[in-house]
Amino acid sequence: MEFFEIDIPFMLLLLVLPLIGTAFCSLVKRDANQGAIMFSGFTLAVALVYVCAMWTTDFTESFSTGWIETKYILINFDLYVDGMSMLMIVLTALLVFLVSIFSSSEKHNPRMFFAMLMAMEVGLMGVYMAHDYFLFYIFWEIVLVPMYFLISGWGGPRRHYAAIKFLIYTHVASLVMLIGIFVMVFEAAGASDQLNFTFSAVAAAAGGFDQLFQTAAFGLLFFGFAVKMPLVPFHTWLPDAHVEAPTAGSVLLAGVMLKMGSYGIIRICLEVLPQGAVAWQPFMIVVAIVAIIYGAYACIAQKDLKKMVAFSSISHMGMVMLAIATLSGMGIGFAIFQMFAHGLITAVLFMVCGICGHNAGTREIPLLGGLAGKMPIFAAFMMFGFLASLGLPGLVGFVAEFGIIMSFFEYLLSIDMIWPIIFALAALLLTAGYYLWAMQRSIFGKETDRIDLSDVHDVNKAEGFSLGVLCALIALFGIMPSIVMKLIEVVPLVISGVIV
């Protein structure tokens, strides 16, 4: 297959196309929305071709070129793609594309809006491809800036507070992570003068890190990633950011940005510091369970539909953490699967929330009721999204949660302590509870008289298309998870090989 021969520039296209898109959207006089759709579409096409091409290779590709090389510092422009990053890249490309279509009727300063979306894509792609700590950190931080502007410029009434809280909170976490990186790079450099920031150099030296050092460095890095995920008790920025962010921002925030945290844990913490992971394992499991239960419990109390979805994200990311914390190949595999599944599902949920707030005028669950009569298509999508999120068999969420609980159970068997499985099961029950209850109150039942439903209209074409694509994918990967699994299965083997 000559056509699928991967060339060096191919990988760079994933960064360059959104970058051109950013410049294009910010410079054109009008129709920035079409520019964004076009460039994110190109990026998606490239990502999809790339995935197909990967089937013919051994599922890893790398690209390396020198960047900064001085007496004391060596930083390379290294990119690396394997199954896990590829999955995240495709998810990013897909969500940015769909979000651009979804928000194509944005009226308020559309140039900046779409430029910010494209800039986000650059940062996200970079994070999932970077194979050099300096580069990784740069992309990690670049993501913050467009997100800050998206919340601050197009958000709800308390947007300024939410935006600055988001910015400072995650910036602090990133800086702590940066200290972790410094510590690791210095340890890896040993007696040599030159600090080598490439992943490969640190990984090569990682065998010599002692247990104590690994535990300490793991703590620093883990903190940075945990705030991003976010895990309870570092989650307080998330509900604010989500509630105030515009729909496009929320979708990208929950869909792909939170995954940066779990991606970092798998890619850096587990691969480089496996002994640290073992030392932190009990802590990770406790934190994960607390996040799952707390997130689900908080959902029940929420009146704002969007805030409920935001808390459900905390709960679901807790699932990811739980799967990672089992430190088994299967657990990590399903963690990645859940990252992907949650990305698709949560995009549907936030789009639905956005439509609800826009079309019905409010997202307050107590004010809603009987929307299914006025907005049947909307109600169908909402139901589909909620059911997918609570883990209905046949949809993608079920596969992920099933796998996670199975791997957790396996872990519990191995330590001869089975009762904590109750927490995981209880969380599933709670999840089903709050979703069904919210659905019952908002779209079913008697038509509400608390808000004016006279000029409520249903989902428009652009919104319907985005939601339709996502729902189709949720169903497709629910029935045939093996497509995704094939990409993932190479990854955890490598990692568990390190740990065991």
Next chain:
Amino acid sequence: MSFLADMDSLVAYLLPLAPHLILIITALIVPAIGFKSGKAAAFFSLGAGLFAIAVTAYMMYTGYKGDFEGLYMFNDFTALMIMLFLVVFCLVVLMSISDSERTKHHGEYFAILAIATVGMMLVCAAEEMISLFVGLELANIMSFALVAFKKNDPRSAEAAVKYLITSGLSTALFLYGMSLMYGFTGTIVINDIIYSLATQEITWAYAVAVTTLIAGSAFKISLIPFHAWVPDVYEGAPTPITTFLAVGAKKMGFIVFFKLFLLMFVVVHFLSAAAGEVAEIHQLQWVFALLAAGTMTVGNIVAISQNNIKRMLAYSSIAQGGYILIVLSVGTDYSMAGGLLHMITHVFMKGGAFVVVAALAARGLGESIDDYKGLAKRAPLVAFAMMLFMFSLAGIPPLAGFYSKFVLFSSAVEGGTWIWLVAVAVVNSAISLYYYARVVKAMYVDKGSTTERFRVPVSFKIALAVCAIAVIVIGIYPGPVMELCEMASFEYINGFLEWLKSSPYV
């Protein structure tokens, strides 16, 4: 022929001071010509500044090292710092071209500016305490005149008096420290003093001398608790002169610190390593670490509540000084390279921010952050440049400020002793993001009272373009600049160690 041969030897004799002489000659010529318009005088000075940069760069490129009578030296380190001050000079001249408030004394203004710059350059080159002091005073006295240049503005006069008093006090302290130091070291040659300080027991005289020396220089750098004059003076002085003080004069103090104390720590490390002991940490390194932590914390926290942009930048300048001070506590050549790099990037990002302030003031915009609301609509490119400078100061990648902080902070992780200092710096970096983001928010998110577009004068545009491009280029491709800094710091420290090895002391 003999005349020509004499000329040759004269040139060789004066060559270490070539950049200084170019500016001195400029300073003599500019008022003598009696330029009628400010522009002509400015262009003449700008040309001279650029020529001096070119000469310095060429001398550095050819690897020239020289020494003038044991008073002033020329090596990679001094060349880099001289170029830094010359860039500041050019930037300030560019900002002063279309200063409508200055109606006469154009020649004098640029001459004084040039002499002040010469003073700073002499500090870089000084090899013994008296020449160092002469350089410091030259820069100081000229600065008073510059701060007071808006004669009819009471704020400017107030600032000048404040600056005069604090600066006089700091000079007195410095001189007192110098005299004490001469008393127990018996020399004014800096290298000998360093060795003597590094190996002596700490006595009362020693402590007082070192304290007064640190305090004297700390006024210049505006370290806590010697910072109180900074916001008032920065606010009252004409904006180009504020730039000159913030990005230029401040660096003088760091150079004094590098010259005296950084090398002292190097000697301590060297001697303990030579004796086969674990490298010990000098008590003064702790003093500098505490000063650094205090300075960045106070600077950043107070900056949050400032509404006047010049005052906010003044406090942020104090905080940035705290970051650079990390070098003194770490005391390795890698960290010194980071410090030099941060000094360079600071010129462009802080200088650029002040250029924006001056450019907007030239179009009648106030100095309050509220006046910047909706700027992105009114002057998109200026707002974009300001955003770059703000994010660079906050250390957001991929801008220059991020890279220099990256090197600076990473250098402090080595060895593990100063990890707490890195933690403090990191927390501060996050705090600072708050007030920098506030400016960006005002420009991009908030609605202004008017959306009328305006243009800024060309000279400001050029200055802005230079700063913005430097901030981006150093951020994306820091390799060459980093190499220069590494070369300078390595040569500086290693050159000193070479001297030490060949000296009678070891």
